[in-house]
Amino acid sequence: MPTHIIPTPQHLTSDNTPLPPLTPAEHAALAECLNGWAPHAATHLLTTYTPSPTTAATGHADGTVTGIGHTAPAAPLRTVSATHDRSLPAESFELTATRERIDLTAADPAGAFYGVNALIQALRTPGAEGFTARSAPTYPTRGVMLDVARHFFGVDTITSVIDVASAYGLNRLHLHLSDDQGWRIEIDGHPALTERASANDVDGGAGGYLTLADYEAIQRYAAAHAMTVVPEIDLPGHTHALQVAYPQVSPDGKPREPYAGIDVGFSWVNLTADATWELLDDIVGSLARTTHGEYLHVGGDEVKQVSRPEYEQFMGRLGELVAAHGKKLVVWQEAAGSPLPEGTQVQYWTHEFNQDNLAHLAHTAEHTGVEVIASPAYHTYLDLKPVPDFPLGLTWAGLVPLRAAYEWTPAAAMPVIPSHLITGVETCLWTETIRTPHDIMTMLLPRLPAVASVAWGAPVDYPSFVTSIATHQHTWWHPNGWAHYADPDVPWVQR
Numbered sequence: 001m002p003t004h005i006i007p008t009p010q011h012l013t014s015d016n017t018p019l020p021p022l023t024p025a026e027h028a029a030l031a032e033c034l035n036g037w038a039p040h041a042a043t044h045l046l047t048t049y050t051p052s053p054t055t056a057a058t059g060h061a062d063g064t065v066t067g068i069g070h071t072a073p074a075a076p077l078r079t080v081s082a083t084h085d086r087s088l089p090a091e092s093f094e095l096t097a098t099r100e101r102i103d104l105t106a107a108d109p110a111g112a113f114y115g116v117n118a119l120i121q122a123l124r125t126p127g128a129e130g131f132t133a134r135s136a137p138t139y140p141t142r143g144v145m146l147d148v149a150r151h152f153f154g155v156d157t158i159t160s161v162i163d164v165a166s167a168y169g170l171n172r173l174h175l176h177l178s179d180d181q182g183w184r185i186e187i188d189g190h191p192a193l194t195e196r197a198s199a200n201d202v203d204g205g206a207g208g209y210l211t212l213a214d215y216e217a218i219q220r221y222a223a224a225h226a227m228t229v230v231p232e233i234d235l236p237g238h239t240h241a242l243q244v245a246y247p248q249v250s251p252d253g254k255p256r257e258p259y260a261g262i263d264v265g266f267s268w269v270n271l272t273a274d275a276t277w278e279l280l281d282d283i284v285g286s287l288a289r290t291t292h293g294e295y296l297h298v299g300g301d302e303v304k305q306v307s308r309p310e311y312e313q314f315m316g317r318l319g320e321l322v323a324a325h326g327k328k329l330v331v332w333q334e335a336a337g338s339p340l341p342e343g344t345q346v347q348y349w350t351h352e353f354n355q356d357n358l359a360h361l362a363h364t365a366e367h368t369g370v371e372v373i374a375s376p377a378y379h380t381y382l383d384l385k386p387v388p389d390f391p392l393g394l395t396w397a398g399l400v401p402l403r404a405a406y407e408w409t410p411a412a413a414m415p416v417i418p419s420h421l422i423t424g425v426e427t428c429l430w431t432e433t434i435r436t437p438h439d440i441m442t443m444l445l446p447r448l449p450a451v452a453s454v455a456w457g458a459p460v461d462y463p464s465f466v467t468s469i470a471t472h473q474h475t476w477w478h479p480n481g482w483a484h485y486a487d488p489d490v491p492w493v494q495r
Contacts, residue, residue: 002129003122004468006449007169007456009135015098019128021052022102026080030102033082038112040224049120078102082112089136091171091226097122098130107136110171113226117167124475138457139410141345141373141424143172143230144448146440147383149179149241150262151201151431152208153440159221160437164444164482166225168452173222174230174297174330174426180240180259180267182207185215185231188286190245190279197245197258202432204260212290219292230330231287234299235280236306236314240267249276262432265304271314281321288325295345296322301332312338319344330373336361340370347373347426348414349381350397359416372417373424374410380451382443383430386485392433392443402469402487406450406462425455438483445477445484466490 003014022030027049034042079101088094088107093115096103104119106112118135122128144165146158162173177185183197186209198209210218219229240259243250249269250256270276287296298318303311315331316339322329329344336346337357346361361370377384377397384400385393405427411419427448434440446469453465466489474493477484486492 002125002464002467003131004125004128004471005118005121005133006465006468006472007135007453007458008461008464008468009118009133010457010459011132011134013132015130015132017099017130019097019122019130020077020099021123022049023077024051026078026102027051029080030082030104033080034104034112034116037084038082038106038109040109040226041106041112041116043224044113045116045120048116049123082106084108084112090140092134092136093118094132094134095119096132110226113166114169117169121167121472125471126475135456137169137455139422139424139455141172141371141426142170142452142455143174143373143424143426144170144444145174145176145232145375145426145428147176147179147429147431147434148184148210149176149182149234149431151203151205151435152182152184152198153431153437154208154210155214155217157437157440158218160482161440161444162218162222162225162227164441164448165452166222166227168449169456170448170452171227172230172424172426173218173227174232174428175218176232176234176430177210178233178241179238180264181261182209182258183241183245184209185233185287186210186212187283188212188289189282190286192245193242195245197241200241200258200260202260202262203435204258215290223292228293228295229291230293230295230297231291232297232299232330233283233287234301235318236269236271236311237265237267237301237303238299239269242269243267246275246279249273249279264302268303268306271306271310277317277321280318284321284325284327288322288327291327294328295330296325296327297330297347298322299332300335300338301349303334308337316340333358340368342369343371344368345371345373345424347375348417349375349377349428351376351414355416358414362416362418362421365421370421371423372414372421373426374414374422375426375428376408376410376413377428379404379408379413379454380425380427381430382427382447382451383432383434386447386487390485392439394430394432400447402447402450402466402489403462405447406453406465407460408454410454425451427451441477441483442485445482446473446487446490447485462489
């Protein structure tokens with residue numbers, strides 16, 4: 001039987017013999033081999049995979065381990081190794097798992113984490129066969145965006161998203177932390193943002209926010225799962241909640257009431273006022289100090305009532321501010337054409353506008369080091385419905401069934417961008433209609449693994465992929481209580 005690993009390794013061969021589960025001794029030995037150079041991978045193995053109950057055992061003075069129905073040696077039955085090889089491509093791994101040995105080699109701790117994930121997925125496959133795999137990600141940036149502004153979600157839900165995303169090889173969690181409906185992150189010295197601007201959501205509900213302690217905990221959890229957090233404060237539009245807390249940064253300076261609804265494009269800050277830039281300096285500075293990673297996302301999308309020259313001047317100044325605080329910039333595609341700092345990442349999401357500036361960006365990127373992240377909505381926006389009558393989601397860019405999330409390439413989806421400038425793929429979950437953790441998982445699964453396969457550069461084999469998805473649901477999602485959309489292409493296991 002095939003070994004159901006997602007993303008499928010670029011090189012995967014079977015030895016056509018059964019793959020036994022890890023014994024407790026092999027489990028412990030592999031973790032010990034990893035611990036010296038990839039401790040997060042070692043911890044992940046120990047906490048995520050439980051040795052077979054037929055070999056789970058109690059130690060005895062004679063050096064044996066008594067399992068259920070048999071007695072096994074305390075030493076590993078197979079040779080076990082985990083090797084750090086810096087000559088391999090970044091984040092890559094090589095893995096052999098057979099009846100005779102378990103050998104994992106990886107380029108770095110992240111590659112070790114992905115190799116452990118591949119081993120765990122293989123061991124969960126009913127009837128799995130021994131195999132050798134070699135795999136390296138095509139794109140260095142592989143992300144998932146979670147909108148906690150339209151509806152707020154706290155630490156437990158966010159860490160569950162990290163669990164799912166990291167299992168499928170994603171390495172970035174992009175948190176959308178501000179929008180018209182609410183402000184979701186504590187900022188040093190500005191309690192008004194959380195006192196006045198967070199107690200609301202898209203339905204007029206209670207809202208909420210992340211304390212700095214929450215944010216730190218999320219980042220540490222992400223790091224333990226080979227992921228980095230990129231916070232987004234959307235500017236200069238999508239700023240009604242910001243103006244509720246600080247009306248002096250609004251264009252007219254008048255007080256605002258909290259907004260409930262899903263309209264976009266109606267809010268923007270005063271682009272040149274000293275009050276605006278003093279506040280933004282504090283916000284960017286606080287985020288820069290508390291963010292472990294090198295990037296801050298500052299939005300830039302759907303600014304509909306500001307002239308293009310004014311907008312570009314604002315985005316250029318904002319880029320300089322982010323750089324002054326020691327961080328690199330991520331922006332939505334509307335910012336292409338602005339004077340962006342070297343090393344900026346531009347996130348493409350729609351073909352409907354700004355194509356000329358994107359084409360110009362492609363011509364100048366060689367000199368500016370600007371990179372492009374692929375998030376074309378009709379393939380990667382998982383808030384879009386998978387079928388027309390689905391109770392969750394929107395349809396503004398069409399539908400995103402499982403096949404649409406799996407069968408696409410960034411170069412074809414963004415023809416104005418040369419393929420060598422595309423350094424990332426990110427899937428996005430906006431939460432206008434997403435209200436519960438159950439809703440989040442329903443929209444992520446099974447489509448997130450599909451986009452993750454594109455981001456990793458996995459071989460394209462849709463029939464094999466949907467079979468693997470069914471195995472994952474049966475052996476992993478269901479036991480964890482994770483909801484999913486039952487896409488009709490998948491041969492789901494009936495219970």
